[in-house]
Amino acid sequence: MEPVDFKKPEKTQEEIRIEENLDRIKHKLIVISGKGGVGKSTVSVNVAYGLSLQGYKVGILDVDIHGPSIAKMLGIEGEKLQMKAKGEFPEPIKVTENLYALTIATLVDNPDDPIIWRGPIKIGVIKQFMQDIKWPELDYLIVDSPPGTGDEPLSVVQTLKKVDGSIIVSTPQDIALLDARKTIKFSQKMDVPVLGIIENMSTFVCPHCGEKTDIFSGLGIEKAASDFNIDILGNIPIDVDIVKSGDSGKAFLKYHKTKASAKEFRSIVSKISEKMK
Numbered sequence: 001m002e003p004v005d006f007k008k009p010e011k012t013q014e015e016i017r018i019e020e021n022l023d024r025i026k027h028k029l030i031v032i033s034g035k036g037g038v039g040k041s042t043v044s045v046n047v048a049y050g051l052s053l054q055g056y057k058v059g060i061l062d063v064d065i066h067g068p069s070i071a072k073m074l075g076i077e078g079e080k081l082q083m084k085a086k087g088e089f090p091e092p093i094k095v096t097e098n099l100y101a102l103t104i105a106t107l108v109d110n111p112d113d114p115i116i117w118r119g120p121i122k123i124g125v126i127k128q129f130m131q132d133i134k135w136p137e138l139d140y141l142i143v144d145s146p147p148g149t150g151d152e153p154l155s156v157v158q159t160l161k162k163v164d165g166s167i168i169v170s171t172p173q174d175i176a177l178l179d180a181r182k183t184i185k186f187s188q189k190m191d192v193p194v195l196g197i198i199e200n201m202s203t204f205v206c207p208h209c210g211e212k213t214d215i216f217s218g219l220g221i222e223k224a225a226s227d228f229n230i231d232i233l234g235n236i237p238i239d240v241d242i243v244k245s246g247d248s249g250k251a252f253l254k255y256h257k258t259k260a261s262a263k264e265f266r267s268i269v270s271k272i273s274e275k276m277k
Helices: 013-023 040-053 070-074 119-131 151-160 174-189 220-228 240-248 260-276
Strands: 025-032 058-062 093-096 099-103 138-144 165-170 194-205 232-238
Touching: 013 025, 013 119, 025 040, 025 151, 025 174, 040 058, 040 070, 040 099, 040 138, 040 165, 040 194, 040 240, 040 260, 058 070, 070 099, 070 240, 119 151, 138 151, 165 174, 165 260, 174 194, 174 220, 194 220, 194 260, 220 232, 232 240, 232 260
Parallel strands: 025 138, 025 165, 058 099, 058 138, 165 194, 194 232
Antiparallel strands: 093 099
């Protein structure tokens, strides 16, 4: 009987390119929630920017294929990914000295055109984001996901092989926490450690009198944190300057350093970097 050859098949060029990119990234974090409109992109941008201000090299990857917003929030809307000579791969867009970004918005000509793709195409594009892009050496890669636990976050986790942590974003409403709890379970099932949960729009502070108003009432975040034994990373108040910064493409943490919401973001960023150490 002939001996069986148990040699592993040789890696494809695509697999080699992905591994080379992954080897250049120290920590890979994914920002997720089960519900839309809770502020995942706002959190992703400010966490990425906050880490970059600490001196870390940071990449932010927008895998919200149908509703990308990272380009506008970072002030790079209209910039296109620069294609290289044959045999060379493009690099993500350099936002600041320490911050790089990649989003589908840098590949389309008209931002008003909808992207009408089914799951398999989206999965292929997300894989190409790590396969056919030359990422620089990074301390952190922050992945901004669309709502839910479907194609996009699943593809990210499978493509990145090992995700170092997930950041769950929710508003205080109990209805929002119902969906957030699902993303916690998603992380656990995918063997992704949950770094913690962020309560966005936690309260509204009147800019004139300082009175606090709980617009989205609920105690679900404390219960979710207790039930799943995870940390609450922070509670971000509703702040009109956060909205204006996102719409104008100016970094909130850069232009509003003294505001309570900016201090809360910096505290969240510090907790994340401490957990990664």
